[in-house]
Amino acid sequence: MRKLLAIGTLVLVGISLCFYPASAHISFSTISPASRVIVTIYEGNLSFIREQHYLNLKVGLNEVQFSWAGTWIDSSSIKLEALQHPKEVSIKEAVLPLDGKDFIIWKIESSQNLRELVEISYFTSGLFWEAGYDAEVNPEENLISSLKGWVKIENKSGKDYRKAEVILITGPIHLLKEKKREEKRRVLKAIALEKNEGSERRIIHPQVIEKEKISEYHLFRIKGKSDIEDKKKVKLALFTSKDIPLEVLYCFNLNKWGPYAVKFYKFENKERFPLPPGPIRILQRQTDKTLNYLGEDKIKYISSKGKVEINLGSTCKVRVDRKLKGYLRSRLQFSVRKDLVGYREEEKYQLKSQNFLNKIVKLKIREEISGEWDLLGSSILPSKKEAGALEFLLDIPAKGEKEIAYHIGKKVRLR
Amino acid sequence: MRKTSAKFLKPLGKSFLSVIGTAIFFILISQTFGEAKLIILPSRESVSVKLKGNGQALVQEKRYLELTLGINEVNFSWEKARINPDSVKICFLQEPEKVSILREISSLNQPSSLIWEIDSVKEGKELSQLSYLLSGWISYDQYRAKVNEREDKISLEAYFTICNESGEDFKKVDLFSEDKTHWQTDIKNREEKRLPHFKVESIPLRKIYIFDKEKWGDKVALLYQFFNGKGSPLNRDFIPSGKVRIYQEKGGELSFLGEGEIKKTPSNQELRLYVGKVQDIQIKKEMLEFKKINIRRNERGIIQVYDTEEGYEITLKNLKEKQIKVEVREHIPDSWEMLISQPEEYIKEDAHLIKYEIEVPPKGERKIYYQITRKNLLPRQIIKPLIY
Numbered sequence: 044m045r046k047l048l049a050i051g052t053l054v055l056v057g058i059s060l061c062f063y064p065a066s067a068h069i070s071f072s073t074i075s076p077a078s079r080v081i082v083t084i085y086e087g088n089l090s091f092i093r094e095q096h097y098l099n100l101k102v103g104l105n106e107v108q109f110s111w112a113g114t115w116i117d118s119s120s121i122k123l124e125a126l127q128h129p130k131e132v133s134i135k136e137a138v139l140p141l142d143g144k145d146f147i148i149w150k151i152e153s154s155q156n157l158r159e160l161v162e163i164s165y166f167t168s169g170l171f172w173e174a175g176y177d178a179e180v181n182p183e184e185n186l187i188s189s190l191k192g193w194v195k196i197e198n199k200s201g202k203d204y205r206k207a208e209v210i211l212i213t214g215p216i217h218l219l220k221e222k223k224r225e226e227k228r229r230v231l232k233a234i235a236l237e238k239n240e241g242s243e244r245r246i247i248h249p250q251v252i253e254k255e256k257i258s259e260y261h262l263f264r265i266k267g268k269s270d271i272e273d274k275k276k277v278k279l280a281l282f283t284s285k286d287i288p289l290e291v292l293y294c295f296n297l298n299k300w301g302p303y304a305v306k307f308y309k310f311e312n313k314e315r316f317p318l319p320p321g322p323i324r325i326l327q328r329q330t331d332k333t334l335n336y337l338g339e340d341k342i343k344y345i346s347s348k349g350k351v352e353i354n355l356g357s358t359c360k361v362r363v364d365r366k367l368k369g370y371l372r373s374r375l376q377f378s379v380r381k382d383l384v385g386y387r388e389e390e391k392y393q394l395k396s397q398n399f400l401n402k403i404v405k406l407k408i409r410e411e412i413s414g415e416w417d418l419l420g421s422s423i424l425p426s427k428k429e430a431g432a433l434e435f436l437l438d439i440p441a442k443g444e445k446e447i448a449y450h451i452g453k454k455v456r457l458r
Numbered sequence: 459m460r461k462t463s464a465k466f467l468k469p470l471g472k473s474f475l476s477v478i479g480t481a482i483f484f485i486l487i488s489q490t491f492g493e494a495k496l497i498i499l500p501s502r503e504s505v506s507v508k509l510k511g512n513g514q515a516l517v518q519e520k521r522y523l524e525l526t527l528g529i530n531e532v533n534f535s536w537e538k539a540r541i542n543p544d545s546v547k548i549c550f551l552q553e554p555e556k557v558s559i560l561r562e563i564s565s566l567n568q569p570s571s572l573i574w575e576i577d578s579v580k581e582g583k584e585l586s587q588l589s590y591l592l593s594g595w596i597s598y599d600q601y602r603a604k605v606n607e608r609e610d611k612i613s614l615e616a617y618f619t620i621c622n623e624s625g626e627d628f629k630k631v632d633l634f635s636e637d638k639t640h641w642q643t644d645i646k647n648r649e650e651k652r653l654p655h656f657k658v659e660s661i662p663l664r665k666i667y668i669f670d671k672e673k674w675g676d677k678v679a680l681l682y683q684f685f686n687g688k689g690s691p692l693n694r695d696f697i698p699s700g701k702v703r704i705y706q707e708k709g710g711e712l713s714f715l716g717e718g719e720i721k722k723t724p725s726n727q728e729l730r731l732y733v734g735k736v737q738d739i740q741i742k743k744e745m746l747e748f749k750k751i752n753i754r755r756n757e758r759g760i761i762q763v764y765d766t767e768e769g770y771e772i773t774l775k776n777l778k779e780k781q782i783k784v785e786v787r788e789h790i791p792d793s794w795e796m797l798i799s800q801p802e803e804y805i806k807e808d809a810h811l812i813k814y815e816i817e818v819p820p821k822g823e824r825k826i827y828y829q830i831t832r833k834n835l836l837p838r839q840i841i842k843p844l845i846y
Contacts, residue, residue, distance in 0.1 A: 175544075177547070197566070199566065269561075274565060274566040274567055275563055275564065275565050275566060276563070276564040276565075276566060277561055277562070277563050277564075278561060278562035278563070278564075279560075279561055279562075280559075280560075322544065324545075324547075331551070332551045332552075332554075333518060333520075333551060333587050334518075334547075334549055334587060334589065335516075335518075336508075336516045336589060336591075339545075359695075359696045359722065359724050360724070362724060366807075366808045367808050367809040367810065368806075368808055368809055369809050370792070370793050370809040370810065371793045371833075372792065372793045372833065372834040373793075373834065375754075375763055375834060377754075377756075377762070380756055380757045380758075381754070381755065381756040381757050381762065382756045382762060383754075383756075383762035383763050383836070386834065390809075391809070397724075397726075399695070399696075399724045399725055399726065442726075
């Protein structure tokens with residue numbers, strides 16, 4: 044069954060005899076299985092594969108066939124390069140038959156009898172990767188004792204990649220739109236047809252896809268060699284960070300979460316590499332060593348030294364009651380025609396925060412205020428003031444409560 | 459990498475894995491790992507189910523794995539159980555430093571199974587903890603509240619109902635509700651169980667009569683008020699929400715008073731339980747005055763803004779034989795000022811709500827009169843989106 048799937052293999056060109064009448068000048072090279080496979084998986088369903096094989100080349104013309112039926116390999120991207128003797132070995136042409144068979148035949152001219160290392164590279168879709176994290180938090184909730192990053196690699200490409208060196212690239216790369224690529228393929232096909240009568244197309248030096256530089260992207264190299272088999276998903280460890288200082292913050296935002304505060308964990312990505320987006324699970328080691336599950340969230344792309352914020356959900360433990368304590372409409376404005384054109388609204392709010400926990404909590408209150416407004420006064424200084432919101436930071440003692448008040452003036456324009 | 463052995467982790471429940479599934483997996487494993495052997499693992503040592511309140515539960519089970527030196531393969535598969543495959547996790551409890559997980563492999567054709575490749579430098583038994591999120595749980599609380607004849611004490615009995623639609627049977631499971639109450643029980647798939655949650659007797663009770671037209675219409679509502687927190691027999695972290703059936707005990711007999719609802723309430727808070735509308739307290743609210751004053755018009759004579767003066771009279775009649783206290787809640791929109799208030803004392807709850815507390819003697823009557831002026835009111839056609 045595996046053999047049926049292992050399609051992208053190099054075969055002795057003897058098979059291609061049925062397509063090419065034997066010529067005295069053509070030698071058929073024998074090949075060994077890939078000696079090295081490098082799989083680079085990008086975000087957005089694109090992977091770049093490099094397979095290195097030894098070819099036994101004879102003086103003169105050699106033919107090598109590579110086939111990929113049943114896979115998602117982009118035929119326009121397949122390329123063969125001689126790595127050791129580029130001067131002695133030259134690729135004359137690549138032939139792709141147009142009758143639906145997924146294979147390519149390279150005609151390789153060699154000036155010597157050689158055992159040559161060649162690299163076959165191509166793009167394929169159907170390989171995906173996703174990062175994820177398990178964070179273990181200490182009982183005091185001031186330290187992440189271990190942050191384990193892992194990666195899940197899913198193979199739906201139709202091809203097995205065994206003993207592969209795996210490189211993962213974060214960040215979406217620029218690709219030509221599918222239509223354009225299709226168009227390009229169509230044109231190439233037409234050119235090939237023009238050049239060659241009959242049932243096959245010939246492309247000299249096939250190189251179709253533009254490769255983007257990866258200078259702005261981050262790259263993860265999986266240690267050792269991995270088997271990435273078709274129709275399987277493999278989860279591998281990526282890294283482990285230890286002892287990361289942790290901050291607990293409760294956040295209140297009535298519009299977003301209602302009267303109960305939501306608990307957040309905050310910590311810094313102290314690694315020199317960024318954290319790719321993915322789910323993060325928060326676990327806590329119990330006295331009997333078992334792991335308890337505290338919650339789960341998704342993190343966005345976090346750069347090195349960037350802050351990670353994890354939402355652990357609403358708790359019943361910290362509550363804020365918000366009351367409009369005063370309201371006044373004043374400072375009416377009229378036009379020359381005595382139309383009411385605007386007025387001012389004054390609003391006084393009272394926020395009573397209660398902590399039902401046995402420890403002091405840090406609470407961030409975010410009040411979303413729309414329209415054009417000024418802060419006229421507040422019982423404590425806001426920690427942040429934006430066009431559409433006010434934020435207050437407060438410490439609430441264990442089992443205690445705190446009250447703050449603020450007063451805003453809004454300008455309302457009618458016309 | 460030489461594969462020394464493979465283990466087959468089979469959960470207890472019959473529903474988890476069919477024989478066919480096993481056979482398929484056998485083929486799959488023997489294909490993938492060539493020399494791999496299948497060993498049926500011992501059953502669960504213990505299992506706990508912690509309800510998360512969103513239909514999901516965290517399941518944690520302990521099993522002994524018989525490890526050999528080198529690479530071990532452990533397969534965990536499930537057929538009908540509603541396990542979130544991304545949540546499945548294994549960890550080791552005795553000598554975790556000697557056992558490490560190299561890879562976790564799942565087959566896309568077999569979405570409900572996983573294989574762990576585990577590297578062990580120890581030989582023999584190791585206790586593992588397997589955890590995963592399992593959905594298909596419905597749980598809720600229901601209450602039975604009993605008030606005494608004098609209606610000054612209430613007993614509250616909570617029952618926890620749990621329905622298992624997870625696809626998995628659990629035996630001797632340590633079950634934890636959202637508020638961490640613990641039971642040890644059996645619960646099969648497609649089974650509903652009602653478990654005693656908590657019972658508290660003789661909680662001091664106050665009867666509250668409230669008139670709030672916006673909330674309960676033209677009648678006075680009766681609420682039972684009691685406290686959860688320090689100093690009260692009811693002192694829990696929080697009271698889960700749930701339906702309450704309210705009974706009164708009178709001369710050894712129980713009579714049903716009605717149904718109410720408890721909202722999720724944290725500790726140190728009063729709980730108010732709406733019982734129903736009261737027949738023998740009559741209330742009438744009348745508008746005695748209303749005038750638009752200080753009207754400002756534009757050049758075309760259309761009203762732009764105005765003030766009002768409004769007077770209201772509320773009459774409370776107590777048909778009972780005993781004195782009662784009624785909380786009268788009046789909602790007053792816009793910016794306003796009080797001109798006259800009889801009685802003088804009222805509580806301004808917030809910018810748009812005032813509250814009178816009125817004692818009404820047995821078979822007696824009391825009146826409230828208040829006059830307000832509302833300032834700078836906008837006729838409806840002028841009001842553009844008001845922001846709050």
